[in-house]
Amino acid sequence: MTGCPAGPVGIAARSVRHPDAARLLREFYDDQVGRYGFAESVDLDPDEFVPPCGRFVVVYQVGRPVGCGGWRWHDQARTVEIKKTYVVPAARGMGTGRALLSWLEGDAVRAGAARAILETGVRNTAALALFASQGYRPVGRYVAGRDPEINRAFARPLIPGNPPWRELRACSG
Numbered sequence: 001m002t003g004c005p006a007g008p009v010g011i012a013a014r015s016v017r018h019p020d021a022a023r024l025l026r027e028f029y030d031d032q033v034g035r036y037g038f039a040e041s042v043d044l045d046p047d048e049f050v051p052p053c054g055r056f057v058v059v060y061q062v063g064r065p066v067g068c069g070g071w072r073w074h075d076q077a078r079t080v081e082i083k084k085t086y087v088v089p090a091a092r093g094m095g096t097g098r099a100l101l102s103w104l105e106g107d108a109v110r111a112g113a114a115r116a117i118l119e120t121g122v123r124n125t126a127a128l129a130l131f132a133s134q135g136y137r138p139v140g141r142y143v144a145g146r147d148p149e150i151n152r153a154f155a156r157p158l159i160p161g162n163p164p165w166r167e168l169r170a171c172s173g
Contacts, residue, residue, distance in 0.1 A: 009096070011103055014058045016044040020065035021058050028068070028086035035123045036150060042084060048072045054080070055107055059087070059100050066091035067100050071108045071116070074142070078114040079155075085118075085127075097130055105134075109158045117142055117155045128152070 014021045025042040032039030049056035054072030058065050069085035082104055087097045105116055117139065120127040136154035143153075 008062060009099070010060050011057050011100070012060065013055055014068075016046050016049055016056050016070070018058070021056060021068055024058065024065055024068040024086055024088070025084060027088065028084055031086070032121070036121060044070070044084065049083075052111065055104075055111075056084075057100075057103065057107075059091075059096060061091060061096070067096050069100050069104055071104050071113075073113075074117060078112055080108040080111075080113040080116050080158075082108075082116055082118040092126065097126070098134070101130065101134060105158055109160050113158050115155060115157050117153065119143065119146070119151055119153050121150050122152060123150075 016022070016025065025044070029039050029042045044056070046056075048054055049070045049072055054070055056070035057068065059067035067085075067087040070083050071080045072083060073079075074081040082101065085097065085100060085104070087100065108116060116136075118131065118136070119142075120131065122128075131154050134156065136156045139153050139155045141148065141151065141153050143151075146153075
């Protein structure tokens with residue numbers, strides 16, 4: 001099965017090499033090149049995004065892949081890094097990105113995370129607004145060599161028992 005069969009929205013754990021994930025990551029890369037003229041590689045180590053190290057997922061709407069993202073452990077202090085969150089243009093503005101981010105946070109909490117960090121660029125105003133609305137606050141760079149004129153880092157605590165996240169329906173495959 002390549003997606004959720006019926007129902008409006010669902011999520012499935014996928015390898016970063018799964019065809020749906022790979023296609024969405026290429027689209028993410030192209031989006032970044034369009035915004036900035038360059039982009040970080042989307043070649044991810046698949047081992048970093050499978051339990052217990054992390055997870056990568058694809059969001060499906062009516063069986064079609066419309067978004068992706070993942071989390072991986074960042075440090076021994078129960079911090080995870082949210083990576084490569086992307087929603088196709090046709091699915092933007094409908095809460096898909098917020099639901100994806102919330103699902104990733106909830107999954108990370110279930111794995112024992114207490115804090116999430118992430119990065120985005122200054123030209124991605126939708127992502128900046130989403131992260132602020134979800135309680136992310138600016139922090140210093142956590143990746144060496146990032147351009148401070150472009151990259152912005154954020155963090156927020158993840159509190160078990162008081163989740164702000166919304167569940168997407170899980171689907172198998």
